[in-house]
Amino acid sequence: MSTNTIEFREVVKYYGDKLVVDGLSFEVRAGECFGLLGPNGAGKTTTLKMLLGLVEPDAGTISLCGHAIPAGARFARQRIGVVPQFDNLDPDFSVRENLLVFGRYFGLPASKTRAMVPELLEFARLESKADAKVGELSGGMRRRLTLARSLINDPDVLILDEPTTGLDPQARHLIWDRLRSLLSRGKTILLTTHFMEEAERLCHRLCIIEEGRKIAEGAPSELVASEIGCDVIEIYGAAPSALRDELAPLSTHTEISGETLFCYVRDAAPVNARLAGRSGLRYVHRPANLEDVFLRLTGREMQD
């Protein structure tokens, strides 16, 4: 078995006639944060379910922590923690009880689990809520509890499916902060997301998936530099096609998505000069990001 923590090779999955994962290959090395970035319906959750041995692929090989999946999945799961997209906490138990009960599934002795609980509550900033029922927690608190619960077996690998979807910005930043501290402890993280900001902040490497296929792979900054390599001016509020004809000679490249015009420019000054003072227009001059990479590669925006 290879030394990679996670390995996906040419994995294929059909749901009936629909091809959901199409020859996907990637690997995750120990200690890194790897992202699967793509819009809804790209096959990210299916990929994670196959990785956990919960869904069988139709072709390809998967290995997790040195175990072949799905044959050795239950052994691999001993060393991993999972934060799913939708919470599955026990509503009948308090915060503390949720952590204690979950440790039992790993065969951990009750004394060991009890010893870990205070540290986990502190990590999740839920000390004051230790005896609160799950129903009393906000969405952000529930996600932090799920994250703490996923650490009860002191895993080497964390697998997170859209960890901050549905959370307000403050909760999102707290989760990102917790994940960064886990990375600094040497854990390996695989996460899926459709927020490019999350991928840019957390991931050492990522791959962009669309309709089950990998369309790009690499470190976020490298991808942006190689695919775009310059700044972007985003313009909305006016008919994009007419504006494009006007601004195309001044830009390296232009792209239209919906009602927004994207101008990729090495030198923003001429375009800014043209747009200044026009009413009914809003425009933003910013560095390129992964959204632009996705738009470049697929012709459509990632957020829906």
Added chain:
Amino acid sequence: MNAPPYDTPAHARRTLRPVRSRRFALALPANATNWVSVWRRNYLVWRKLAAASMIGNLADPMIYLFGLGLGLGLMVGHVDGVSYIAFLAAGTVGSSVMMSATFESMYSSFSRMHVQRTWEAIMHTPLTLGDVVVGEIVWAASKAVLSGAAIMLVAGILGYATFPSMLLALPVIALAGLAFASLAMIVTALAPSYDFFMFYQTLVLTPMLLLSGVFFPLAQLPEGIRRAAMALPLAHAVELIRAAMLGRPIVDVGIHLAVLAGYVIVPFFVCAGLFRRRLMR
């Protein structure tokens, strides 16, 4: 899974399918003890609400027992050699085992599986789907043992059952609890929503309840219907329980036990396959 050969074109590689038997193995229990942590989780939740749950479990059969036993008993007199209420007590133990195990397997397990997604959380640990299903079935049977034993105790105290032969009913109650829980799990595996359980209640539970010797002896039934009733588990459970509670000898113990055991094992494999299709595809 073997890697496809180097020169297989990409589209042809996609038509490979894993072997059927290995797929099913993933849905079976990983070992003999994993299910205990699932059972224990359910026990801990139950313990928080134990008093209310017990009252609920016992009230219904008790009302039937005393209402029908005394009320009908006055009109009917002796049935099958004993007072009607003694005859009915054994039937009530059997029916409460059926109802407790079935309702826990259906409504409660469905909540955990589909609404709370507890099964999903557990399947992210080293436990498998089979471990969860076994844990849920044994838990439902545990609730059935509790309610069946409690009614039997009340019947014994009031003199409607003979001691110590009634203790022989306990292993039958456990086996019957497993059988009804296992059978009801098939319904849970197929149910799109809670409303679906009404089908099972109306089409299976109620006929079984009325035709299995709970309220009147099986001998009253026409031959054909009696044969059909004997194909179902409740009739066998009630035969064994009644013999134990009334201290009577019984023939064909082996057949009764074998039918109950069959209803534990076969439905388990059926529902394991159905759950695998539902949750692991």
